[in-house]
Amino acid sequence: MIYRNALVRLLVGLLVAILVGSVSASAQETPSATEFYRRAVVTMNELPEPPFIAFRYEGTGAGLRIDLATEPCEFFRWKLGDARTEWRIKSRTSDARAEFVDTAGNRTMMHFNPSWVQTYRQLRSKPLRDAHDMCAPPSLRPPDPITSDRKSDPAVKTIGTVLAIGPGIYRVEDRGSAACPNGHAGHALHLSSRTHDPHHELTDVIVEVSSMRFCMVRFGTRLGVGFTSDATNEHYFADVGGYWMQTGGQAEFAGRIVGVASGHRVWRYQFVDIQFPTSLPAATFAPTATDPSPYTHPQRLVDIGGRKLNLYCTGTGLPTVILEAGGGESSLDWRFVQPQLTKTTRTCSYDRAGYGFSGRGPLPRDAAATVGDLHALIAAAGIPKPFVLVGYSNGELYSRL
């Protein structure tokens, strides 16, 4: 059947959905593929997540390998060539910060969390097609829609799976029985976007029959024009200590030049020795050292009337973000914040009188004295308005005057 326009397609889709719904209601013993999928999605909607996860990552490539890139931003960089990689990873699930330590002891900080919640977030952030935007600042999406008010267990995260990947978005085809990667009995379903949106990249799932949870999800997309690459990414899941964890997966790239196959590369990985520490030192998640040079010598010494204050501005755009350090601290406070903000807008930190590379000011150093200095600095340096003021600890006091 050829649909002439999107409206007809939508109406037919609604009709099919209504028909499927009535069929499933009248034949409850053998639910349709759509209903089966819907039940699994509802099950996936609320799963507990531990605060910390420690595990070992083992990866092997055939024509493909990955490494960790932190410049110009954090991302997993695909490279050609065979390799075997091993990292020890400690992940904090609240913000997905993770410490990677390779076999030589080198430490890198990335965003990574092997729980189902992370995979769900990848589904919402368009993991494959928009990979070229990996350095763009994260979009300010509204909070995930809440589909349940059950909040008795703080470890359970309501993540809005129904709205993000539910049968309202995907058309579902039954592909019969299939084994889960963990060996348990499963049922395979093939998915396609109801609206043909290329960002709806979930193509296949296997549902573990005993738990009604996804034990395998596969994303897929076609990248490029002329020279194209069909990219798929599979995540495998299983119960580990009561949590539904990713235990492995594989990424696959099949290149084509004007439709002719030109290469096939695979990266396979598994997570082993998965543990759930109840706490980890905050230092585990401290960022790796950024370039210290802006803080080891003066940046721009601005004369504010016989005294000089050290000013450090980076980036472009408005508003200008002005960073006010905490009590007893200098612009060094912002060494992990300013490099990231710089990608968004003009950002300035400075040393208050007596700190860092700024000259001393008259006593007492009360808020009026500090704020007077800041006004003078802004005027003398010609820092463009408007401003967003950010005050840390005692710096908050000065940002309110």
Add this chain to the structure above:
Amino acid sequence: MSELGGLVFVEPAFEGNQEARVDAAAPMFARNAVHQIAVAKSCSAASENGPILPGSPLSATCVVPADPLLPQALNDMLRAQSLRAGWWTDSYSENLTAIPLTLEEIRTEQRSYGALPLAMVTAENIVPPGAFPPAEERSIGEIMRARRLPLMQLSSRGYQVEARGCSHGDIVSDCADTVVDAIRAVVAVR
């Protein structure tokens, strides 16, 4: 300040070490604060008269200890700063002797920000877990949370973000991403 497009308070200031309420609820925390004030006072007096000499008895007290997570170049810079004439004096004035004046100025200026975008980023813990007895940690947390609530209400668009796993002193380093996201959100809604 004119042309103010937004505010972000990151772990806003607190007067905990000067409050009888905290002294009563968290005696170990209070004793620690008293000790730190005594150190700052003696180092302030010493630095008024000139640089603190490396190797002198005072330098053992007044030199900021090296942070193992910082590159050597930054530790060197911080060490040099703490030995410099006047650094302790200015810091002591700003954080202790001038604080009552500062707070009075804030109270006088107290105002509503209308609908100005305002985010407050707070740490899950005021003090690092395990640094003080659990009962003290809870008490300090409750007192500070109650004190900060009115700050958010300075704007009708004020809201709070919690940086999980971090404490007051490490939020801008160990939870930098959360801080950056909050600032970006204020920049975006301007």
